[in-house]
Amino acid sequence: xxxxxxxxxxxxxxxELPARPRRTRSAASSEAVNVFDVTKNQxxxxxxxxxxFVVGTPPELRERIVKCSLLAQLAANKKVxxxxxxxxxxxxxxxxxxHIGWVAQERGFSEHExxxxxxxxxxxxxxxxxxxxxxxxxxxxxxxxxLTAMKSISDGPWFTVFSRESQSAKAxxxxxxxxxxxxxxxxxxALMAFELLAKRALTQVLFFxxxxxxxxxxxxxxxxxxxxxxxxxxSPVITxxxxxxxxxxxxxxPI
Numbered sequence: 001x002x003x004x005x006x007x008x009x010x011x012x013x014x015x016e017l018p019a020r021p022r023r024t025r026s027a028a029s030s031e032a033v034n035v036f037d038v039t040k041n042q043x044x045x046x047x048x049x050x051x052x053f054v055v056g057t058p059p060e061l062r063e064r065i066v067k068c069s070l071l072a073q074l075a076a077n078k079k080v081x082x083x084x085x086x087x088x089x090x091x092x093x094x095x096x097x098x099h100i101g102w103v104a105q106e107r108g109f110s111e112h113e114x115x116x117x118x119x120x121x122x123x124x125x126x127x128x129x130x131x132x133x134x135x136x137x138x139x140x141x142x143x144x145x146x147l148t149a150m151k152s153i154s155d156g157p158w159f160t161v162f163s164r165e166s167q168s169a170k171a172x173x174x175x176x177x178x179x180x181x182x183x184x185x186x187x188x189x190a191l192m193a194f195e196l197l198a199k200r201a202l203t204q205v206l207f208f209x210x211x212x213x214x215x216x217x218x219x220x221x222x223x224x225x226x227x228x229x230x231x232x233x234x235s236p237v238i239t240x241x242x243x244x245x246x247x248x249x250x251x252x253x254p255i
Contacts, residue, residue, distance in 0.1 A: 005233045011099045012237045017074045021248040034252055036062040043146040043253040045158040047073045048166035049175040052146045052255075054139055056181035064231055065179055065189065067238045070249055072096040073165065074242065083168035086195045090173065090220075093193075100234055101227035104191055109218040119210045121196065121217070122147050125176055128221050132190050139180045139190070145255045151207050158251040163205070165249070172196040172205045186228055192221040 036042065036059035044051045049069045053062050076092040087109070094107050112124050126144060133140040150158065166174040176192040195218045196205065 004227075004230050008100055008230060008234045009237050012071070012234065012241055015071070015075050015096070015241065016078050017241070017245070018078050020244040034063070034066070034246075034250060036060075041142045041145065041255055043142070043149065043255045045150075045162050045251045045253060046070050047249045048162060048173060049073065049177055050146060050150070050162075051177045052139075052142045052179070054142050054178070054180035057179045057187045058181070060232075060235075061179065061187050061228075064235050064238075065177065066250060067235070067242055068097060068100060068102065068231070069175070069177060070242045070245060071100070071238050073249075074245060084171055086171055086173045086197075090193060090195070100238065101230040103225040103227075104220070104222065105224070106220050106222035109193075109195060109220045112217040112219055114212050114215075114217070117212055119212045119215045119217070120208070121194070121206045122151070124217055124219075125192065125194075125206075128192055128219055129176065129178070129190075132192075132221060132223070133178075139178050142180075142255070143176065143178055146253060147206070149253050149255045153253075154207070156251070156253075158253055161249060161251050167202050167205050169201050170198045172198075172202055174205060189224040189226060190222065191224045192219060194219050 034044070036053075038056060038059050041055055042053045042062065044066055046066050046069045051066060051069060072093045075096045076089045079092045080089040082088075094104055097104065112128070114124060125147065126140070129140050129143045162174070166172050173196070174194050176194075178190045179187045182188050197216045198210065199214045202208070
C-alpha cells in the first residue's frame with residue numbers, strides 16, 4: 001500500500017494543470033462550500049461531468065469522486081488544449097483516473113445508434129444509463145431527475161460551467177458519473193463518457209434537437225472499480241492540487 005500511495009502521490013503532485021482561475025474579491029470572500037449529505041440524492045456539475053449520487057452513498061466518497069473528476073479534467077485540459085482532439089483528451093482523462101485508483105471497465109468508444117430522425121443528447125444518456133442500471137433502478141431515476149433539473153434551470157450557474165468545459169464549435173465531450181451505495185459498504189460507480197461531433201455549430205449540447213444525419217455520438221460506458229484504500233489515502237493530495245479550481249468548476253444542482 002505504501003508503495004502504491006507514494007507512486008500515486010508523486011503522480012498527482014507532478015501533474016501539470018492549466019493556469020489557476022483569477023479570483024475576484026467577492027469570490028475570495030464568499031468561498032462556496034459543497035455539503036455532501038448521505039441522506040439525500042445529490043447532483044453536481046463538475047466541469048464537463050454530470051455527477052449524481054444516490055441516497056446512502058458515503059459523503060466522503062462523494063467528495064472524493066468530485067475531486068477526482070476535476071483533477072482528471074484539468075490534467076486533460078492542460079495536456080490536450082485542442083478542443084477538436086476529443087479522443088486525445090479522453091486518453092489523458094482516463095489515464096489520470098487510473099493513476100489514482102480508478103479502473104474503468106470500458107475505455108473503447110462505440111457509436112450510438114439513435115432510433116428515429118431526431119437526436120437529443122439527454123435521451124441518449126438515459127438510453128445508455130438504462131442499459132447499465134436497468135429500467136427500474138434507483139440510479140437511473142436519479143440520473144433522470146438530474147437531467148430534468150438541468151433542463152428546468154437552463155440559465156443557472158451550472159450552464160456556464162458545463163458549456164465552457166464541454167463544447168466547442170462543432171464538437172463536444174461530456175461525462176456522466178453515478179454513484180450508488182452497496183449493501184456491503186462503499187459504493188458502485190458507473191461512468192459514461194461521450195464524444196459528440198456535429199455538422200453545424202453547437203449552441204447547446206444536452207437539450208437541443210438535431211437531425212440524426214447531422215450528429216455522430218460515440219460513448220464509452222460501464223462500471224468503475226476503485227481502490228478505496230488508495231483513494232482515501234491520496235485524497236488530501238488531490239484536494240490540495242485542485243483547491244484553487246473548485247469555485248470555478250463545481251456547481252451543485254438541486255434535484
